[in-house]
Amino acid sequence: MADTRAIAVTVNGKVHRREVETRMTLADFLRHELELTGTHVGCEHGVCGACTVLIGGASARACLLLAVQCDGESITTVEGLAAGEQLNALQQAFQDNHGLQCGFCTPGMLITLTEFLRDHPDPSETEVREVLSGNLCRCTGYQPIVAAALDAAKRIREGA
Amino acid sequence: MKPAPFVYHDPRSLHEAAGMLASLENARVLAGGQSLMPMMNFRYVMPDHLIDLNKVGELAYLRFDAAALHIGAMTRQRELEFSAEIGTRCPLLHEALAHVGHRQTRNRGTIGGSLCHLDPSAELVNVTALLGGTLHAASQHGTRDIPFAEFAAAYMTTSLEADELLAGITLPLPDRRHGYAFVEFARRHGDFAIVACSALLGLDRNGDITQAALALSGLGPAPVRPALVERALIGQKPAGAAFKAAAAEAAKLEATADAYVTAAYRQHLARVLTFRALEQAARRAMEKTDG
Amino acid sequence: MMAGKSFGRPLKRKEDPALLRGEGRFVDDIHLSGMLHAAFVRSPHAHARVGRIDKRAALAVPGVHAVLIFADLPESVRRQTLPLLMPHPAIKQPLMPYALAKDETCYAGEPVACVVADSRYLAEDAAQLVEVDYEPLPAVGDCRAALDKDAALVHAASESNVAARFPIKVGDTDRAFSGAAHVFREKIYQHRGGAFFIECRGAVACHEAPSGSFTLYASSQGPHRLKRCMLDMFDLGDHQVRVITPDVGGGFGPKGSFYPEYVDIAVAAQALNRPVKWIEDRRENFLATHQERDQYWDMEIAVDRDAKILGVRGQLIHETGAYVPMGVVLPWITATTVPGPYVIPNYKLDVVSVFTNKIQTTPVRGAGRPEAVVTMERLMDRVARELKLDPAEVRRRNFIRPEQMPYKVGIIFRDGRPVTYDSGDYPACQAAALEVSGYAGFSLRQATARAQGRYLGIGISNTVEATGLGPYESATVRISTSGRIVVYTGATPQGQSHKTTLAQIAADQFGVDIKDVAVVTGDTATIALGIGTFAARTAVNAGSSVHIAAAEVAAKAKKIAAGMMECLEDDLELADGFVRLKSAPDVGKSLREIAVKSIGMLGFSMAGGLPPGLEHTAHFTPEQSVYANGTHVAEVEVDIETGAVSFLRYTAAHDCGRVINPMVVDGQVVGGVAHGVGNALYERMVYDENVQPVSTNFGEYLMPLATDVPHVDLVHLETPSPLNPLGLKGAGEGGTIGSIAAIISAVENALAPFGVTLAEAPISPQRIVELLGSHALGRTR
Helix, strand or coil: CCCEEEEEEEECCEEEEEEEECCCEHHHHHHHHCCCCCCCCCCCCCCCCCCEEEECCEEEEHHHCEHHHHCCCEEECHHHCCECCECCHHHHHHHHCCCCCCCCCHHHHHHHHHHHHHHCCCCCHHHHHHHHCCCCCCCCCCHHHHHHHHHHHHHHHCCC | CCCCCCEEECCCCHHHHHHHHHHCCCEEEECCCCCHHHHHHCCCCCCCEEEECCCCHHHCCEEECCCEEEEECCCEHHHHHCCHHHHHHCHHHHHHHCCCCCHHHHHHCEHHHHHHHCCCCCHHHHHHHHHCCEEEEEECCEEEEEEHHHCEEECCEECCCCCCEEEEEEEECCCCCCEEEEEEECCCCCCCCCEEEEEEEEECCCCCEEEEEEEEECCCCCCECCHHHHHHHCCCCCCHHHHHHHHHHHCCCCCCCCCCCCHHHHHHHHHHHHHHHHHHHHHHHHHHHHC | CCCCCCCCCCCCCCCHHHHHCCCCCEHHHCCCCCCEEEEEEECCCCCEEEEEEECHHHHCCCCEEEEECHHHCCHHHHCCCCCCCCCCCCECCCCCCCCCCCCEECCCCCEEEEEEECCHHHHHHHHCCCEEEEEECCCCCCCCHHHCCCCCCCCCCCCCCEEEEEEEEECCHHHHHCCCCEEEEEEEEEECCCCCCCCCCEEEEEEECCCCEEEEEECCCCHHHHHHHHHHHHCCCHHHEEEECCECCCCCCHHHCCCHHHHHHHHHHHHHCCCEEEECCHHHHHHHCCECCEEEEEEEEEECCCCCEEEEEEEEEEEEECCCCCCCHHHHHHHHHCCCCECCCCEEEEEEEEECCCCCECCCCCCCHHHHHHHHHHHHHHHHHHHCCCHHHHHHHHECCHHHCCEEEEEECCCCCEEEECCCCHHHHHHHHHHHHCHHHHHHHHHHHHHCCCEEEEEEEEEEEEECCCCCEEEEEEECCCCCEEEEECCCCCCCCHHHHHHHHHHHHHCCCHHHEEEEECECCCCCCCCCCCCCCHHHHHHHHHHHHHHHHHHHHHHHHHHHHCCCHHHEEEECCEEEECCCCCCEEEHHHHHHHHCCCCCCCCCCCCCCCCEEEEEECCCCCEEEEEEEEEEEEECCCCCCEEEEEEEEEEECEECCCHHHHHHHHHHHHHHHHHHHHHCCCCECCCCCECCCCCCCCCCCCCCCCCCCEEEEECCCCCCCCCCECCCCCHHHHHHHHHHHHHHHHHCHHHCCCCCEECCCHHHHHHHHHHHHHHHHC
């Protein structure tokens, strides 16, 4: 008999109540229970960062969290960033700077940078590269992502 | 890579957690999850019971007294990183934390988890060794204080009994006048160090070394406090000759090899990093003497 | 060349909004009703005989629906191995795997059984319980040792470990070398790793019993190739297999292969009459996704007194792993890329491709060209060092000059055609790169740094790469009766922005914006023939096909409109969804009206004698590859005490002919350089003495991070190719092809004061310290 628990998790402002097996990771819960497939799975051992979400406003690897640990918690995923059809300033900066190619690492990058820019509104390039060191990208060589982050920081400071 | 099935437990108190640990067979304790969850996802470990400590509020605390820093085992690395008081009273810890993983891992990872996982080159383990920390173990039967020197039993194995949890750590605060340094060599930002070296140096009014502490990680299963090297520094001028000698001695420490790194390279790094750590600690000590 | 408002402009990508909102649709995002999940039992041994398999405990796990082994496969699958798509007479032993191990496994990770359950979690639980009787056999891990006459055999029943042998030659190297003023020998070891796309492989197989049809969703680089293999494996008709590739999270080569797992889940889907999904996890990705690995080069270069190359010759031992799915393509590309931009009248390389008990090697970004460039540029640096000349000057003296284009190198490329460089200005490219990189001022920077105890180095590499590989790519441009323009193509993007770039080409033919052109890729049901996206071929092939097809459709629209409007075609232009009079732009017919006209009306004869429909399909077939070129200049600092290498500057000059979207091309070059940084300094697949892969996670296999890669300064040159209508060349791999050589060269230059030379890649800090010996003591001496 599988060990299960009833949980209530708030994701992007909406409460979801489910009964889940206790070994189910948060990443799988989001992707397959809630069908929020924007959070991606790249390694399942906490290195690639493709599964990065915010839990209580702090970035974390969803592949290393159990869904049951998130009972009562508030999660933000990539689907929670844009307001409807309009991309937010960070997302727009990604498009403007060609900060994505295949798009698979992108949700994790966006979440990491959302937290980072909130806490560091005027970062240096070095600081941006350091915070991105927890997210792997194989397509872009990081340079356009760094450019997008600095561009977004500027726009947000200027009131975007 | 999905974990094998287990029964999940989320105790609300240390007492409850200790009771579970004593009564459940093949149980593992879950702290920040940054080390245990990958091992479970790979199925390198397959506990029948998982005891999640994240709701045991009493295990997360950060307190200072005149002489020491008292940290609950479940205190997140993030909290240590952003503590202004640690920045003032134990900046060595901040210097070490800058090398620990990444933003996402520090948000969840705990100091207790790092100490119990006991990776040979973990930065927090190194600092605990340098400061001569005391680990506070708790079980159904009570508490037990373990000096760090007795804490590492073997490769990635602590001396905690099967029914014991790490509840907290006490770190003696370094003398404010002492110079400190934490240096490491890792392949990439946030990686585990290949070798790390931390140092504390105390100088007298003449600028001679009166106290020296070094902790070298990455050579063997646990950080090494090279007592002979530390003693040899006493009475010396904090400059090239003494530091080169110390570095040369550090290179003679035994080191292990693995599929990626030779023992010789580790010993070479021990030499280089000891020199750099002592230089940096001396510079800081002299700034304080001048100031 | 037409000048339009889209072609050549850095337009923002159409792909981005959905991807940025997390609305991409990758294969693991596909949820089908009744879908089951597969996990594989894989051999833990590098080489083993497979005996009895006991499934009972696995089948007893609740939620498990099937455990497939070789004996459970249908007859058409059991009687053949997976197809070898690129046969070649040089292949001595065309050994390929079965869809599940028959009686022998030849690498750790080879699939032995397929478990299907309600969830991946349960499938993994059951997979652990499958009991397999393995009899471990001797295994070979080193491709040089594999050639020893008493080496163990990678395949127990074969006669040797040689997969293929072939020479590449032009001229007479014996004559060139005898009497040469200088001959220098270099033995070079190179190791590349895997693609390590962030999205692992995956597929979903569906079977429809009544028609016996399969639909396979696969994260691939070309669904048509997979379909062809499925037709062979299951002995089916064209109408019975559809392969769809959704969004793909990176491909870089290995997602172009046909893998056994696709067959296995299709078998399961048929047996269980339910869709079956398999998503590779990262550990499997290390074990079972094709990669590149070891090459051992033993080379000589002969030059005259003025450092002009008289000849290059040598041997290459290339590791192919356990099987040869791509035949000799990878070593052939390596061998034919060596001459690069230099005049080499006499060249001979004897290549042997050798089996080892490891996962097979197939092209990874660069496809063997990076290794060729490392080899050639090591030789050039050697000549410079020995003759005490500036490395840039040695190269300058040997460049093929632009007036020599088209230039016949004298060897045959893997496309079966003679290597003929169509266009390019190599001297100008190097000059531009050196200018931007501040090469002239480097000696002073280096000397100043040395006085401070810091060691800086600079390295140059020049590359010529075959791009735009044939045989063709397909494109159908269709305007439907709603007036909307759609492009269907066999090109299959994994991040290369085809949905934007191909729209740019088509949009200009119709005078519309790219938002008005939909590009549909990756579905064998939408277009019959297709090849796929790899080898930097899509701009040339698909771009040309889209251009040709769109031009045909535009011409037809004008023709039909001229008939409807009773005017001359020459009086008409296309703009904004209309065909209108140039002299009176508000007079015209909409594409919608024209399309409706084009399909005829029920019961009436077609007017005007034109074939029905407003569409055209083109398969641009290039006569040969087109040759892009580049120059990379890396400037590094080496910490001689730790061996750490950091970048000070990085310049990449590239010429990929006319550029559809400069922003996209820049992205390809910068991304390629980062991959090269990984191959030069970080990435290594480590095996133990039992040929067990040890580096099977991202903690031990080191990918370059944002903190590891340089900022790349880009220099653009444009010598259009005369061989396709738009003057295009490929851009996808150049960044990787030149970077490894430039970095190795720079590190060697930094270590020059200590007499250290490098003939290997990757190079690690530990290795640098080893080579430095006591010099690495630095200030601690």
